[in-house]
Amino acid sequence: MKQFTFKQAKRRYQNWFWPMMGIYTAACLGGAYLQRTLETTPDWLPLVMAVGTTLPIFGFLFFLWRYVQETDEFSRLMQLESLAIAGLVTVGAAGLIGFLQLYEAIPTFPVFLLLPCFFFAYGITKAVRGKGACV
Amino acid sequence: MENRLRVLRAEMKWSQADLAEKLGVSRQSINAIETGKYDPSLPLAFAIARLFEQSIEAIFMPEEGVVEAAE
Missing domain, CATH: 1.10.287 (Helix Hairpins)
Structure with missing residues (x-):
């Protein structure tokens, strides 16, 4: 490559x-x-x-x-950590929302909102990790 | 792992951005290496050593426990 x-x-x-x-x-x-x-x-x-x-x-x-x-390798590490954490948060949120719907604790949740949820978690994690590692 | 990168960079009167530019990495990478928050890979360590015309061991020093464990 x-x-x-x-x-x-x-x-x-x-x-x-x-x-x-x-x-x-x-x-x-x-x-x-x-x-x-x-x-x-x-x-x-x-x-x-x-x-x-x-x-x-x-x-x-x-x-x-x-x-x-x-x-570069350090930025790659930061990116991958942020993506992994955002993915875990989103999957966890999807599971919670799914069970809340299953037990009829909440009405139907628009699934497409998980996408901005992922990018929001990604952005926050990247900012926090970047600050902790680079300042 | 400890290193002398900040000292060597200061001797050359380079900023972190200057060194990052010469190595083709981000300024954040240089900062993270200098502050000991990130240990570079072997290729990057070799590139740093080559840039300062020193051996890797002259720039990067492993922590005591690591050396003792290896012996």
Whole structure:
């Protein structure tokens, strides 16, 4: 695999991060707009809207993984720890919410909210770990 | 593991960012190594040693217990 310096890896990541976030935001807003304005929707439209909104997320995750592979070893460790902790928190939260729903303690929970939950936990963990290791 | 990275860097009048740039790593990596919060891999330790034209042992010193255990 080609070797990149930290700066190169970071630039390659950021070159794709912002376009992916832009497409994701546009897809979310576009989907919400279509849902409100269209009175009758063809059967295929919800599927296209759902997949169209999810594709940039997969794109973002791919470029995040590529960054993890290309960045320097210390940054890689920080990234992997943050991703692991965020994954554990999200899985734990999903389990708790699932059982709360099963025992009818809470109404139906929109599953897609687990995605921002994961990225929120990832961001917080990365900030806390980065501060502890680098200041 | 203890190291003399901060001293060597100061002798060269390099900032952490300067050293990070020369090694192709992040400034945070240099900070973490200097403060003993992160031990570099062998390839990075060799790169640091080569940059300062010293042996790895002259820059990185294992803790006493580790040496005794190896003996």
